[in-house]
Amino acid sequence: MDLTRRDFLRVAGASSxxxxxxxxxxxxxxxxxxxSPRDMPEDLATGTEDWYATQCGICNEHHGIIVRVLEGxxxxxxxxxxxPTNRGRLLPTCLSGVQSLYHPDRITNPIAGTTSLSWDDGMxxxxxxxxxxxxxxxxxxxxxxxxxxxxxxxEFVDASGIxxxxxxxxxxTVLRNVVSDIFGxxxxxxxxxxxxxxxxxxxxxxxxxxxxxxxxxxxxxxFRSSESGGTGVRGHLIYAGPRFxxxxxxxxxxxxxxxxxxxxxxxxxxxxxxxxNLADASVVDKITxxxxxxxxAAFSPETIAPLIGATEGVIxxxxxxNVAKRLAEESPGLVLAGGxxxxxxxxxFNIKASLLINALLxxxxxxxxxxxxxxxxxxxxxxxxxxxxxxxxxSVTQRMDQGEFDLVLIHGANPVHNLEVLDFKDKLSKxxxxxxxxxxxxxxxxxxxxxxxxxxxxxxxxxxxxxxxxGYPVLxxxxxVVPSLLNxxxxxxxxNRPFGDILTHVGRELGYKSIAWENMEDLVKTKMxxxxxxxxxRGSIQGATFExxxxxxxQRGGWWDTKAQQANxxxxxxxLSDSELTVQNSPxxxxxxGVYHLVPFVSVGLGSGSQSYLPWxxxxxxxxxxxxxxxxxxxxxxxxxxxxxRDGDIVNVESVTTGEESSVIQAPVYIHPGIPPNVVGxxxxxxxxxxxRYAKDFGSNVRKLLSISEVEGTGAQAWGVSKxxxxxxxxxxxxxxxxxxITGMQLEGTQIIQVTGS
Amino acid sequence: xxxVKWGMVVDVDKCSGCQACVIAxxxxxxxxxxxxxxxxxxxxxxxxxxxxxxxxEYPDVKARFLPVLxxxxxxxxxxxxCPVYATFHNDQGMNIQVYNRCVGTRYCANxxxxxxxxxxxRRPTWPETYNNxxxxxxxxxxxxxxxxxxxxxxxxxxxxxxxKRDGNEDAIAGLQTACAQACxxxxxxxxxxxxxxxxxxQLYNDERSYVLQESIGTQPNIRYLKKIDExxxxxxxxx
Numbered sequence: 001m002d003l004t005r006r007d008f009l010r011v012a013g014a015s016s017x018x019x020x021x022x023x024x025x026x027x028x029x030x031x032x033x034x035x036s037p038r039d040m041p042e043d044l045a046t047g048t049e050d051w052y053a054t055q056c057g058i059c060n061e062h063h064g065i066i067v068r069v070l071e072g073x074x075x076x077x078x079x080x081x082x083x084p085t086n087r088g089r090l091l092p093t094c095l096s097g098v099q100s101l102y103h104p105d106r107i108t109n110p111i112a113g114t115t116s117l118s119w120d121d122g123m124x125x126x127x128x129x130x131x132x133x134x135x136x137x138x139x140x141x142x143x144x145x146x147x148x149x150x151x152x153x154x155e156f157v158d159a160s161g162i163x164x165x166x167x168x169x170x171x172x173t174v175l176r177n178v179v180s181d182i183f184g185x186x187x188x189x190x191x192x193x194x195x196x197x198x199x200x201x202x203x204x205x206x207x208x209x210x211x212x213x214x215x216x217x218x219x220x221x222x223f224r225s226s227e228s229g230g231t232g233v234r235g236h237l238i239y240a241g242p243r244f245x246x247x248x249x250x251x252x253x254x255x256x257x258x259x260x261x262x263x264x265x266x267x268x269x270x271x272x273x274x275x276x277n278l279a280d281a282s283v284v285d286k287i288t289x290x291x292x293x294x295x296x297a298a299f300s301p302e303t304i305a306p307l308i309g310a311t312e313g314v315i316x317x318x319x320x321x322n323v324a325k326r327l328a329e330e331s332p333g334l335v336l337a338g339g340x341x342x343x344x345x346x347x348x349f350n351i352k353a354s355l356l357i358n359a360l361l362x363x364x365x366x367x368x369x370x371x372x373x374x375x376x377x378x379x380x381x382x383x384x385x386x387x388x389x390x391x392x393x394x395s396v397t398q399r400m401d402q403g404e405f406d407l408v409l410i411h412g413a414n415p416v417h418n419l420e421v422l423d424f425k426d427k428l429s430k431x432x433x434x435x436x437x438x439x440x441x442x443x444x445x446x447x448x449x450x451x452x453x454x455x456x457x458x459x460x461x462x463x464x465x466x467x468x469x470x471g472y473p474v475l476x477x478x479x480x481v482v483p484s485l486l487n488x489x490x491x492x493x494x495x496n497r498p499f500g501d502i503l504t505h506v507g508r509e510l511g512y513k514s515i516a517w518e519n520m521e522d523l524v525k526t527k528m529x530x531x532x533x534x535x536x537x538r539g540s541i542q543g544a545t546f547e548x549x550x551x552x553x554x555q556r557g558g559w560w561d562t563k564a565q566q567a568n569x570x571x572x573x574x575x576l577s578d579s580e581l582t583v584q585n586s587p588x589x590x591x592x593x594g595v596y597h598l599v600p601f602v603s604v605g606l607g608s609g610s611q612s613y614l615p616w617x618x619x620x621x622x623x624x625x626x627x628x629x630x631x632x633x634x635x636x637x638x639x640x641x642x643x644x645x646r647d648g649d650i651v652n653v654e655s656v657t658t659g660e661e662s663s664v665i666q667a668p669v670y671i672h673p674g675i676p677p678n679v680v681g682x683x684x685x686x687x688x689x690x691x692x693r694y695a696k697d698f699g700s701n702v703r704k705l706l707s708i709s710e711v712e713g714t715g716a717q718a719w720g721v722s723k724x725x726x727x728x729x730x731x732x733x734x735x736x737x738x739x740x741x742i743t744g745m746q747l748e749g750t751q752i753i754q755v756t757g758s
Numbered sequence: 759x760x761x762v763k764w765g766m767v768v769d770v771d772k773c774s775g776c777q778a779c780v781i782a783x784x785x786x787x788x789x790x791x792x793x794x795x796x797x798x799x800x801x802x803x804x805x806x807x808x809x810x811x812x813x814x815e816y817p818d819v820k821a822r823f824l825p826v827l828x829x830x831x832x833x834x835x836x837x838x839x840c841p842v843y844a845t846f847h848n849d850q851g852m853n854i855q856v857y858n859r860c861v862g863t864r865y866c867a868n869x870x871x872x873x874x875x876x877x878x879x880r881r882p883t884w885p886e887t888y889n890n891x892x893x894x895x896x897x898x899x900x901x902x903x904x905x906x907x908x909x910x911x912x913x914x915x916x917x918x919x920x921x922k923r924d925g926n927e928d929a930i931a932g933l934q935t936a937c938a939q940a941c942x943x944x945x946x947x948x949x950x951x952x953x954x955x956x957x958x959x960q961l962y963n964d965e966r967s968y969v970l971q972e973s974i975g976t977q978p979n980i981r982y983l984k985k986i987d988e989x990x991x992x993x994x995x996x997x
Contacts, residue, residue, distance in 0.1 A: 073890045076785050078939060089942040092781040104885035207774045214942060217776055221943030224772045234771075234986060249810075249821040250774050253989060256817050314817040485890065493887070605777045615884075616781050619792040623775030623808060624821055629794035636816060673812050674819040698794070736797035738807060746811045746822070753770055753811055753822045754968050756984040 053557025057457025062464030105692035143412030151380035159512035168387035173716035174342035194219035195368035196334040203341030209602035244674030261308035266353035272324035279360035310676035332368025343720030347711035365569030373469035391715030416443035621738035631699030634681035765951035772945035775823035779937035786936035790882030828907035829978030836866035
């Protein structure tokens, strides 16, 4: 029987008849498969699609993306399969770039207060501001950035003599310090997770927030694979830290270590390695001053295990012995450390003790270990200004308060939100003139007298260096993939300009000779021609002429030389002093004291706060709790029962860190089966009072509760020592969660997720 | 008989829970922006979602992640209950939702044991500027319509047409769904189950592979690879 579409609909409408009829005949395939508009050209005429390679400007990893462009509109961002650091893969925040490009609250043109300005007028005002203010009383604040734009900023700062501060969203000061102390290397090395067989992460949430989560997630996939890549064996992951994070959830074993006890744990592992002759003898001699295991005898697992558990009895001596043996026997073993471990008073030592295990395991410079990043082929992209420490920010806010600055310029950072604990808003309002380059009216831009909106990364030129770089040089090219969006009257909707071009223009107007390029496009081309000249015959693009090379770089999304020689590691420079070899016992909060260790964290989908103005990151469920659009307080299930708290009860969380001013936020409770009873976890990223319709008034800002003390010897913020109390408000709300009102539990008998031993 | 049968294998052991697949799917398939109210009312839409299952409690606690999407069942419970034949499965291994037939009875969602079907309770709205990034290959579903994972049918159709036009099967062999393409850990593998050399068909028959809620007899074209956990397995052995 031949059935047309019209017949089908008519017959299907005749209910009971249809039932009988269809039992006897099959519906023709062509009737059923047609549904995509691609096959309905009368409804929709789509243009030709183009794909452009560029770099991600949402996260700070500077990996490669490709953008699908139709009729001048960016339709979708996908990973650049050629790019060596992400190989076509992405995280949720990176995919949300199109929402930043077409954001409904993107500032459309320069504004001063409530007045719209032309660009000529806006730029002239910046020039006038520089002419009328003393450069010694001018401060430029930028976000952490490893791109060519940093070079433009550096040249501008040098020429103008103004002060420059770099604000890092999540401070990595301690990690950089330790790497420099132990290995004498600047910057963050490449941790080769992919080729390790055992990974011990001490507080480093490398799958969601630590250093470069996309690079590490991709490596984690290989690490877990026994079929392809990696070591051919499924890697084993152990996580030690006070909070049950997404990385901890993925680990084969979670060791709930109390905050501040990380170094004791690490040295105990080191002791076992040395005692059992599992460590590199020359490194043992170096770090113990030739004394060997006896130097670390105070850290025997039997002594340390009872001290370090988040609660009593959760860590046994056998746990520590097993970790050490596994690292040595299932080699290469790799130790990562960061997160709350680095944000304790003794954070520097926590990270030092942890990373020294890598040296003991002999994996420095080896596959599956710590490798040094190669120098970039461009001198300008080698030595980026290190982000400023929390101590620097404390001092600069004081100076603002004392009226030491007349002009502050802000780009790529939102210090009013990030440094709420330092009352940055109050201090900034004492500055005579503030110029912001934010494309969104964020908390810092709201205080600006003049806003010159920066253009989106999908519309501008730049060159980025992945952070951290793999062991070979990589340059990611950023090119405009779409023209400026026009409205029906052919006017530009978002009349923004690239920050690099603004600085260049202002610098040239002010007569700075060192700013010799016309604009970012010109600078990018000049720099790529240098790469071509110096690397002829090497790397991913080899062109006889610059034109051929340039075309290749535009198509592939950058230049990299995966065959470049790995940099050789230097000797281990650090040793352990006598005072470091004494067990430091910082007391943990007793289970029923009513005081909790606060562990702030970053949820993978939302990020640390700079992406919260986008609706996809806001609506991406936190993997562990599935909460969206809201800040929540993770409270241990048994502890919540003791306190009479239920899911969604709104509590006051008050900071009670000794010797510091108290502050309070309100947020709903999430009943958490995994967090220790004396710890509460609260995610960062929300609690904006501005930053557009998708950020404003969603959740609370946990940064307000963080301790302002510093990690000894570094100036980094010791946010991990923050203590809080929680008390009910009598109010509650329905927690917005992907999983709804019922928490998903594995049921005995019907295992939804089946488990096997190998 | 078609020589293509699309299928997917989800490696639970590799899934880190990062949600890249969730957002990649939203970007590809014009899924409406889920506001907080949508979650509070259990009316959010995500063709693929990462479920998290708790096991035990502190300190012996586990949280495991499971990506769940339409299982593209060969014996789909959603199909016989649809009064207007808006859902059916074809011989390419796909369970298909025909939007312009759907009258919104929601019987199919009721009958789906995987909760993989989503109903548009409201007309999807977003700021006008966000129309610019909509995928022109995918219909925007209106209020009253059921929707679910389509295995990125628009990509399959486009690749099939290109392969036919050029007489080259590479376009089909390299085809990926948006979720599998984004996944940083390679936990999602999509491909042709009829091709014995494809990665998906090899993993499909891996000794770790299992079917979600197999006892219901839905015969899905998606299989999962078991989570590897030597500790849990050792404990189970001890009991």
